Amino acid sequence: xxxxxxxxxxxxxxxxxxxxxxxxxxxxxxxxxxxxxxxxxxxxxxxxxxxxxxxxxxxxxxxxxxxxxxxxxxxxxxxxxxxxxxxxxxxxxxxxxxxxxxxxxxxxxxxxxxxxxxxxxxxxxxxxxxxxxxxxxxxxxxxxxxxxxxxxxxxxxxxxxxxxxxxxxxxxxxxxxxxxxxxxxxxxxxxxxxxxxxxxxxxxxxxxxxxxxxxxxxxxxxxxxxxxxxxxxxxxxxxxxxxxxx
Numbered sequence: 001x002x003x004x005x006x007x008x009x010x011x012x013x014x015x016x017x018x019x020x021x022x023x024x025x026x027x028x029x030x031x032x033x034x035x036x037x038x039x040x041x042x043x044x045x046x047x048x049x050x051x052x053x054x055x056x057x058x059x060x061x062x063x064x065x066x067x068x069x070x071x072x073x074x075x076x077x078x079x080x081x082x083x084x085x086x087x088x089x090x091x092x093x094x095x096x097x098x099x100x101x102x103x104x105x106x107x108x109x110x111x112x113x114x115x116x117x118x119x120x121x122x123x124x125x126x127x128x129x130x131x132x133x134x135x136x137x138x139x140x141x142x143x144x145x146x147x148x149x150x151x152x153x154x155x156x157x158x159x160x161x162x163x164x165x166x167x168x169x170x171x172x173x174x175x176x177x178x179x180x181x182x183x184x185x186x187x188x189x190x191x192x193x194x195x196x197x198x199x200x201x202x203x204x205x206x207x208x209x210x211x212x213x214x215x216x217x218x219x220x221x222x223x224x225x226x227x228x229x230x231x232x233x234x235x236x237x238x239x240x241x242x243x244x245x246x
Contacts, residue, residue, distance in 0.1 A: 054236030137209030
């Protein structure tokens with residue numbers, strides 16, 4: 001048996017997320033079907049984690065096992081992408097791994113990026129590629145709020161009600177906020193995230209940036225550990241799985 005890691009880029013707009021579901025088009029199901037067809041055997045692909053409907057990936061990581069060794073990696077990537085590209089999915093790299101490697105459980109760090117398009121005009125070329133906010137956001141205030149989230153905390157405030165994680169305790173290693181022209185890019189680094197955690201944190205940072213909340217209010221909401229106190233989560237189209245480190 002041979003194990004391979006694949007790095008995947010995808011536009012999540014028309015998908016019901018990464019994970020296979022009974023109904024609806026998913027990234028995992030699409031890739032699995034195509035690789036099975038090319039290798040002429042039943043393939044099960046396992047991702048580093050799920051992304052929700054509408055969420056994108058710069059570099060999702062996944063692995064699969066197959067009976068035959070893939071000799072020509074470039075030819076394999078071209079063959080798979082021939083079928084994937086119409087759905088705005090691309091295999092970026094194929095790497096041979098030992099059988100101890102696991103796309104999910106071997107991961108040491110996950111990096112997500114959230115893109116805010118902060119300008120008056122609605123995006124045309126970048127439609128569904130970021131959260132369009134017309135009101136000019138206070139970047140410095142958002143940065144101060146983000147520093148309160150770094151470290152090991154109980155993130156219950158930002159946890160979806162249907163999150164199945166055993167504990168709300170997570171360690172947020174780093175949050176970086178930068179603005180390039182009209183784009184605000186917020187980068188989050190952690191070993192793992194709760195369901196909807198990133199989008200919920202962005203929703204609260206947006207309230208700070210709009211001056212709807214003071215830093216004192218932001219801190220109070222965070223410390224409340226109450227989902228009901230949370231601002232509305234940011235929409236999925238601004239969220240990207242940027243990288244998974246091992």
